[in-house]
């Protein structure tokens with residue numbers, strides 16, 4: 001019996017990275033694509049609960065997919081509860097651009113969809129491919145036709161492994177980042193810290209009114225065993241994640257703070 005995979009992404013249903021993942025996995029699994037109609041980068045795990053959602057069955061080349069006019073999380077939920085898919089695994093990606101560090105994984109729509117799958121009780125993998133400039137993916141269609149051969153090899157290897165073994169205990173999803181250059185092995189990593197020196201640029205429009213642009217210069221903090229360091233060393237970064245954001249190590253200090261106040 002072939003396993004069932006629900007495949008989504010945040011670069012949209014036409015993304016070359018999405019269909020590279022489809023090609024890598026359809027050799028050994030039944031893959032159903034449910035993905036956003038258009039680019040949804042950096043929307044995190046946002047969910048559309050105040051507006052209706054349209055889903056259309058579309059043809060992409062000689063394949064069929066479900067295109068959702070919504071967020072990656074919306075596409076995932078419509079796959080599970082609109083189409084009543086019962087996947088053994090959810091895969092989100094292959095994202096055009098890395099999704100590393102704890103600063104980024106909460107802004108990433110790719111990781112957001114995988115988090116929502118895990119939240120719904122389905123093991124999930126997020127795959128992202130390092131790129132020289134993520135900005136290209138919004139304007140340059142050629143980045144959707146770049147060489148995905150190494151990324152497909154990684155997707156096949158790790159998806160087969162996790163289908164056979166399941167995710168490790170205490171791990172709800174796995175965030176996988178693939179180097180742009182020839183990979184030099186795999187590495188289990190922890191999340192790096194900062195990745196951007198964020199700033200807001202103020203500009204004036206032709207009518208003299210100000211508008212603002214959020215941006216960030218990439219900063220590199222070499223932290224041992226982090227996803228950032230592994231990727232910079234051309235290693236495939238494999239990071240186990242949980243949905244629990246509790247700062248367990250701070251509970252004791254917090255209890256003391258409350259006690260000192262007599263609360």
Ligand SMILES: Nc1nc2c(ncn2[C@@H]2O[C@H](COP(=O)(O)O)[C@@H](O)[C@H]2O)c(=O)[nH]1
Nearest residue numbers: 010041042043099104108109110196215216
């Ligand atoms: N927090 C910031 N993240 C940024 C910035 N510039 C780029 N990014 C990256 O966006 C991706 C979105 O991920 P996707 O899976 O939705 O494509 C995220 O991983 C960040 O690395 C920035 O200035 N600040």
